[in-house]
Amino acid sequence: MPRIVVLGAGPAGCSAGYHLAKSGHQVTLIDKATFPRDKICGDGISFESVQALFTLGIYPQDIKCLAQYAPVCGLRLGVSNGNEHMQTTQLEGYCIPRFELDNLLYQHAVEAGCIPQTQTITDLARSHPDLYHDYDHIIDARGVYAGEANAIAIRAYWSVKVEDFPEPYCSKAHIYFDPKLGVNGYGWLFPVTVKDGLIKLNVGVILWLDEYQKLNTNIIRLFDQFVQKNETTKALLSKLVSQQKPRAYPLTTAKRDNRVSDGKVLKIGDAANLTDPLTGEGIANALLSGLQVAQAINMSVMPAAAAENWQRLYQIHFEPDFQAGLWLKSLRKSFLANQLLISLMKRNHWVAERVMYAVAGLIPYSEFVPSLRY
Numbered sequence: 001m002p003r004i005v006v007l008g009a010g011p012a013g014c015s016a017g018y019h020l021a022k023s024g025h026q027v028t029l030i031d032k033a034t035f036p037r038d039k040i041c042g043d044g045i046s047f048e049s050v051q052a053l054f055t056l057g058i059y060p061q062d063i064k065c066l067a068q069y070a071p072v073c074g075l076r077l078g079v080s081n082g083n084e085h086m087q088t089t090q091l092e093g094y095c096i097p098r099f100e101l102d103n104l105l106y107q108h109a110v111e112a113g114c115i116p117q118t119q120t121i122t123d124l125a126r127s128h129p130d131l132y133h134d135y136d137h138i139i140d141a142r143g144v145y146a147g148e149a150n151a152i153a154i155r156a157y158w159s160v161k162v163e164d165f166p167e168p169y170c171s172k173a174h175i176y177f178d179p180k181l182g183v184n185g186y187g188w189l190f191p192v193t194v195k196d197g198l199i200k201l202n203v204g205v206i207l208w209l210d211e212y213q214k215l216n217t218n219i220i221r222l223f224d225q226f227v228q229k230n231e232t233t234k235a236l237l238s239k240l241v242s243q244q245k246p247r248a249y250p251l252t253t254a255k256r257d258n259r260v261s262d263g264k265v266l267k268i269g270d271a272a273n274l275t276d277p278l279t280g281e282g283i284a285n286a287l288l289s290g291l292q293v294a295q296a297i298n299m300s301v302m303p304a305a306a307a308e309n310w311q312r313l314y315q316i317h318f319e320p321d322f323q324a325g326l327w328l329k330s331l332r333k334s335f336l337a338n339q340l341l342i343s344l345m346k347r348n349h350w351v352a353e354r355v356m357y358a359v360a361g362l363i364p365y366s367e368f369v370p371s372l373r374y
């Protein structure tokens with residue numbers, strides 16, 4: 001039986017560990033952090049992520065048992081001049097603080113049979129000087145610092161009274177384009193928990209590094225400018241019951257000509273730059289890449305073939321959509337494209353629905369633009 005070590009127990013590592021342990025492998029799951037641990041995130045669990053959670057045997061009832069979660073069934077997309085479109089769906093996504101979600105995933109991986117160890121790679125290398133030869137498969141799921149960072153985001157938690165942010169707003173994911181955040185960057189506001197008359201909100205901004213570097217400012221200042229200027233966040237600022245300081249973290253969004261394996265090292269999740277190139281959403285792909293890498297190992301006749309098979313599965317299941325997403329991103333050369341998108345959504349229900357489902361990962365970008373070549 002192949003010897004497998006998974007480095008990093010975020011969504012990607014837990015998913016890989018879960019599927020490999022369930023298929024009878026002995027898996028060592030290593031993380032430098034003791035769980036539960038926090039991860040700076042927008043906490044948005046898209047419809048695609050909900051589907052991916054099903055593959056790990058995590059169902060809506062498991063989510064509704066968590067101390068903190070909020071249902072999200074729709075999108076409010078706007079631009080800074082007040083032009084906006086809001087739409088409700090009959091599908092439920094969620095917002096779950098990563099402290100809660102990642103702990104649930106970790107417990108699932110351990111219950112499936114993974115052997116958890118709290119240590120860093122340096123500790124591991126000390127006890128296994130010949131690490132590379134001691135294992136048949138090394139799955140690198142160490143997140144963003146093992147990948148190639150190309151975006152940055154910052155988020156804060158705010159609490160307001162329910163009456164200050166009532167329906168239909170409190171059940172929507174709010175996304176706002178603002179020219180200060182570049183053409184591709186945006187600000188968000190997601191509801192995290194509705195409890196004891198208070199709504200906890202996750203508020204943040206994301207920018208792609210190529211645009212950020214041209215702005216000659218810093219992410220904290222951009223966050224402040226966004227929340228003070230945007231109509232929704234500005235109105236909430238004077239009603240805050242409490243707020244937590246914003247914290248920034250890099251992202252590894254999709255890149256071209258991506259190699260996700262190197263010898264016996266198989267990279268997944270953020271370590272493999274699998275975050276959505278347009279939205280920065282990464283949980284679904286982290287979970288799905290864990291499933292696919294487990295399949296690559298299980299399908300391989302010889303351990304040495306797993307790397308090649310994982311690269312192939314990546315090319316089949318991730319690359320076409322990433323290419324289409326990167327192509328769409330390259331089309332958005334000016335802020336006018338964002339204005340146009342929202343105007344189109346307001347006028348045409350079909351367009352609005354397709355954009356919303358594409359953002360939530362239910363319609364692949366490659367299908368969204370089937371007649372166009374990228």
Ligand SMILES: Cc1cc2nc3c(=O)[nH]c(=O)nc-3n(C[C@H](O)[C@H](O)[C@H](O)COP(=O)(O)OP(=O)(O)OC[C@H]3O[C@@H](n4cnc5c(N)ncnc54)[C@H](O)[C@@H]3O)c2cc1C
Nearest residue numbers: 008010011012032041042043044121143153269270282283
């Ligand atoms: C501000 C922000 C907002 C975001 N919002 C969303 C969102 O709303 N929805 C969404 O889907 N995605 C979002 N993302 C992206 C999402 O957070 C990531 O794509 C996702 O966490 C990737 O999971 P992962 O398992 O690959 O990596 P991680 O979740 O980063 O897990 C990596 C694990 O590896 C461990 N590790 C790292 N180095 C070592 C080491 N040397 N030794 C041992 N262990 C190690 C870490 O402790 C960690 O537990 C956001 C990202 C940011 C920065």
